[in-house]
Amino acid sequence: xxxxxxxxxxxxxAIALSIATSGCNTQAESSAIxxxxxxxxxxxDFLAKAETDLAALSIEQNRAEWIYxxxxxxxxxxxxxSVAERQTATSVQLATQAANYVNLDLDSAxxxxxxxxxxSLVLPAPLDPAKNAxxxxxxxxxxxxxxxGKYCFExxxxxxxxxxxxxxxxxxxxxxxxEVWKGWRDIAKPMRxxxxxxxxxxxxxxxxxxxxxxxxxxxxxxxxxxxxxSAELDRLWGQVEPLYESLHCYVRGELNEQYGDDVAPNNGPxxxxxxxxxxxxxxGNIYDSVAxxxxxxxYDVTELLxxxxxxxxKMVKQAESFFTSLGFEPLPDTFxxxxxxxxxxxxxVVCHASAWDLDNLDDIRIKMCIQKTAEDFTVIHHELGHNxxxxxxxxxxxxxxxxANDGFHEAIGDTVALSITPNYxxxxxxxxEVPDASKDIGLxxxxxxxxxxxxxxxxxxxxxxxxxxxxxxxxxxxxxxxxELREKYQGVKSPITRDESDFDPGAKYHVPGNVPYxxxxxxxxxxxxxxxxxxDVAGDKGPVHRCSIYGNKQAGAKLNTMLEMGQSQPxxxxxxxxxxxxxxxxxxVLDYFAPLKVWLDDQNKSANRQCGx
Numbered sequence: 001x002x003x004x005x006x007x008x009x010x011x012x013x014a015i016a017l018s019i020a021t022s023g024c025n026t027q028a029e030s031s032a033i034x035x036x037x038x039x040x041x042x043x044x045d046f047l048a049k050a051e052t053d054l055a056a057l058s059i060e061q062n063r064a065e066w067i068y069x070x071x072x073x074x075x076x077x078x079x080x081x082s083v084a085e086r087q088t089a090t091s092v093q094l095a096t097q098a099a100n101y102v103n104l105d106l107d108s109a110x111x112x113x114x115x116x117x118x119x120s121l122v123l124p125a126p127l128d129p130a131k132n133a134x135x136x137x138x139x140x141x142x143x144x145x146x147x148x149g150k151y152c153f154e155x156x157x158x159x160x161x162x163x164x165x166x167x168x169x170x171x172x173x174x175x176x177x178x179e180v181w182k183g184w185r186d187i188a189k190p191m192r193x194x195x196x197x198x199x200x201x202x203x204x205x206x207x208x209x210x211x212x213x214x215x216x217x218x219x220x221x222x223x224x225x226x227x228x229x230s231a232e233l234d235r236l237w238g239q240v241e242p243l244y245e246s247l248h249c250y251v252r253g254e255l256n257e258q259y260g261d262d263v264a265p266n267n268g269p270x271x272x273x274x275x276x277x278x279x280x281x282x283x284g285n286i287y288d289s290v291a292x293x294x295x296x297x298x299y300d301v302t303e304l305l306x307x308x309x310x311x312x313x314k315m316v317k318q319a320e321s322f323f324t325s326l327g328f329e330p331l332p333d334t335f336x337x338x339x340x341x342x343x344x345x346x347x348x349v350v351c352h353a354s355a356w357d358l359d360n361l362d363d364i365r366i367k368m369c370i371q372k373t374a375e376d377f378t379v380i381h382h383e384l385g386h387n388x389x390x391x392x393x394x395x396x397x398x399x400x401x402x403x404a405n406d407g408f409h410e411a412i413g414d415t416v417a418l419s420i421t422p423n424y425x426x427x428x429x430x431x432x433e434v435p436d437a438s439k440d441i442g443l444x445x446x447x448x449x450x451x452x453x454x455x456x457x458x459x460x461x462x463x464x465x466x467x468x469x470x471x472x473x474x475x476x477x478x479x480x481x482x483x484e485l486r487e488k489y490q491g492v493k494s495p496i497t498r499d500e501s502d503f504d505p506g507a508k509y510h511v512p513g514n515v516p517y518x519x520x521x522x523x524x525x526x527x528x529x530x531x532x533x534x535x536d537v538a539g540d541k542g543p544v545h546r547c548s549i550y551g552n553k554q555a556g557a558k559l560n561t562m563l564e565m566g567q568s569q570p571x572x573x574x575x576x577x578x579x580x581x582x583x584x585x586x587x588x589v590l591d592y593f594a595p596l597k598v599w600l601d602d603q604n605k606s607a608n609r610q611c612g613x
Contacts, residue, residue: 043101047113050094051398055360057087058398062358068140069367070340072147072348081133081140088125089132095121095209109568113399116567119220120402123198123514124205135201138194142512145191147350151183162343162351162369165278169285169375174263174274178495181273188506195506196475198514199468206469215469218462218516222405223570232584233459233518236525237489239586240455243593246600247452248491249611251275251283253604254290269493269613272486279508280492281457283449284375290449292603295442297422297435301374304430312341312370318428319380322416323388326549326556331387332362343369352509353379355386360401361394378417385413393566402567404574407522412563414527415534419548427550444545444596451524452593456489458521461510463489465517479504491613526575528588533579534559545592 061083068080098117106114123139125132152158159167167180202214211217219226248270255264255274264274276285305315316339320331343351353368353376364387370376389412393401403409422443425431435443464485467473473481479502486492498504505511534555535547549555562577572582590597604611 039101039104040106043104043106043114044110046097046101047110047399050098050117051113053090054094055398057083057090059359061087062356066356066358066365066367068143069147069350069354070347072144072350077140077144081136084139085133085136088121088123088136089129091117091121092125092127092132092205092208095124096127099210109397112568113397116399116402118209119217121205121209121217122516123202124209124214124217126201126204127208131201131204135198135205138198138201139514142191142194142198142506142514143350145187145194146506146509146512148348149184149187151180151186153179153183160343160351161278162371166371168273168278169276172258172289174259177273181278182496184278185502185504185507188503188512189501191506191512192475192478192503195503195512196478203469213469213471215466218466218469218518223572233521236521236584236586237455237459240452240525240589243448243590243597244452244455245491245611246597246604247448248613249604249609250600251286251290251449251453252491253607253609255286258289267610267613269487269491271495272492273495275453275492279457280490281454283453284446287446287449291442291445295439295445297439297442298433299422299425299431299435301377301425301430302372304425305372305374305377308430310372312372315370315372315377316341316366316380316384319377319384321428322381322419322424322550323384323556325551326559327553328388328556328560329391331364331384334363335365335387338363339365340367341370352513353383355383355390357387357390360398362391364390378420381417381420382410382413385409385411385416388412389563392560392563395564396566396568400566400568404562404565404567404569404571405522406516406519407526408571408574410519410523411526411530412559414523415530415559416549418527418531419550421546421548423546424548424550427548440543440545441596441599444593447545448593448596452589455521455524456491457486458517458524460485460489461505461508461517464505465511476500487613522584525584525586525589528592529575529579529581529585530559532588532591543595544588545595 061080064076064080064083068076095118098114102111102114102118123135125135146161150158150160151164161184164180164184168177171177171180199214206212206214206217209217211220216226219229222229222232224232252264252270253266255270256266258264259274264271270280272280274286275283277283310318313336324330340349343349349369350367351369354366356365356367357363358365366380366383366387368376368379368383370380386409389403389409390401393403403412422431422434426434464473464482467481468478477500479498479500482505483494483498494504509515510517531547531549532544534549534552535544537558538547538549538552538555540547540549558578562574565574565577575584576582
């Protein structure tokens with residue numbers, strides 16, 4: 001399950017919460033800016049001071065948020081909100097000042113830093129200190145509501161989201177699945193008025209920075225105009241939509257055979273609780289229910305992990321060894337002493353998997369409540385991808401300590417995870433024999449149930465939010481519009497009637513957590529581009545879905561060159577370092593799953609299924 005929130009300690013997420021400042025010399029600096037003696041020198045001085053101030057504040061904020069995420073109390077929430085107030089107020093002030101310099105004749109690096117300062121805020125606070133503080137408190141409260149969320153059964157058992165997700169992934173009882181599905185969404189209802197007010201405040205902050213609304217600001221972070229970026233997303237989705245429709249058609253037909261017309265109709269959208277995941281965002285957990293009889297590759301990674309005595313720590317060590325096999329330095333000792341791998345029994349924590357860079361140098365960590373499953377084995381590789389990226393660009397100036405675009409940060413670990421092939425599992429001693437090519441359809445289907453099934457979900461989260469931010473979706477339409485978009489893109493529907501007393505978007509961490517989601521869609525395109533290009537560097541001549549770059553130093557060197565660039569260049573330049581191409585392209589996705597697409601279409605045709613919804 002690719003659900004990692006990257007806890008970036010650099011600019012784009014360090015300013016994601018909210019804050020009233022101390023220490024901004026607003027009047028004196030505004031006066032100086034309005035009547036500069038040497039505008040270029042002044043702009044460079046401004047940037048130097050901005051980077052110094054933001055770097056120091058980011059470390060303080062990262063530590064406060066780490067403590068809050070690992071010890072959720074009213075006191076830690078207050079501490080996190082307090083430092084967030086100062087961070088955001090400082091960032092908003094700097095973004096406002098940066099706008100005074102953007103038309104100067106500066107060197108390209110300085111001009112890029114100014115543009116990043118203006119557009120990288122995720123949740124910009126209004127200039128009014130009281131509203132700034134209000135936004136900070138709302139953000140902390142929303143995060144706490146999600147982190148402390150539990151659903152209690154009639155027998156008194158109260159389960160957290162990871163525990164409930166375990167039931168969603170294992171149970172085949174539609175009544176139990178429905179209860180868990182509905183129960184988790186009940187935790188989101190109190191978020192609705194908080195979220196509505198948060199949008200009002202953040203939109204006001206975006207307007208203070210010169211943007212029409214928060215949607216325009218978010219879409220301005222991709223080295224192209226906002227509307228051009230939206231068109232780029234539409235183009236990429238158009239490339240992969242036929243593959244998704246074939247997969248959807250096949251899965252719906254198989255679920256119909258399993259559950260019958262009353263539970264899983266053979267036409268229209270698929271009920272969301274039947275797809276093996278709390279949010280129906282990835283469907284890999286229902287693989288056993290929809291796989292053909294002859295698809296079993298003869299192994300299960302969860303069982304292999306147990307058989308070989310893998311505990312949580314060993315799972316992380318193995319993921320680290322993949323990166324070191326490519327030539328990356330091992331993780332620092334502090335990673336092992338300071339990360340959280342196992343859910344504590346004595347306190348509430350935010351279990352959502354995340355990667356952290358606390359000091360912008362070497363204090364990198366992950367925080368996740370690891371389950372000893374194949375799914376979390378993949379997630380660990382994903383999270384370490386963030387950490388190795390963070391460390392690779394540590395020598396960049398603070399404002400450039402970020403990925404080329406946010407999709408890159410999410411893609412790196414997943415690129416490595418695509419190399420978790422049967423051949424890799426044999427190399428590390430988890431598997432005795434590699435299945436022959438006759439098992440490829442089953443392996444590709446399993447991948448597609450996670451990777452391809454995710455694509456429309458990865459797209460629609462921000463399609464909903466952008467419409468909310470722009471006012472196209474009003475508060476009175478939050479839930480209705482959510483399900484309309486889920487049906488439009490995913491062909492998935494609510495299993496029961498929902499209304500505007502519900503707030504189903506809040507049941508997905510990234511909404512109350514204020515984490516932009518388009519990055520995950522981009523990552524699911526980019527990871528296949530990266531994988532194909534790195535396999536070419538490694539000299540692999542076989543099918544791309546069988547390639548593993550494990551142990552190939554040439555591929556690792558090429559990857560590291562891109563990672564070290566951070567955000568210092570527009571993302572097309574970084575992309576070209578690895579792929580030789582400056583454009584994002586889903587062709588590599590289609591190439592990877594080409595044998596499966598042929599097979600799916602044959603299955604749907606032979607079963608006389610009417611595809612679409």
